[in-house]
Amino acid sequence: PYICGKTSQSERIQILQNFQHNPRINTIFVSKVADTSFDLPDANVLIQISSHGGSRRQEAQRLGRILRAKKGVLNKTKIN
Secondary structure (H helix, E strand, O other): OEEOOOOOHHHHHHHHHHHHHOOOOOOOEEOHHHHOOOOOOOOOOOOOOOOOOOOHHHHHHHHHOOOOOOOOOOOOOOOO
8 A cells, every 4th residue: 555645544544544443465565645633653663764854853753753652662773
């Protein structure tokens, strides 16, 4: 599944719910719409592919999407 600016709110919700509750859905592609107000704490890996670059703030926000506290996780690994 892919979430971009043209993706309706209801479709976004459905995609995110499928990712969280369907073990067969383990990947979501997102455009820069996920730079702000987008949390995905159930994700473990973020692969950022960008042909247009971006600011350090955007990069930090993207990493923050998956670095939120996770249920049942006691330790966090910091990557520099």
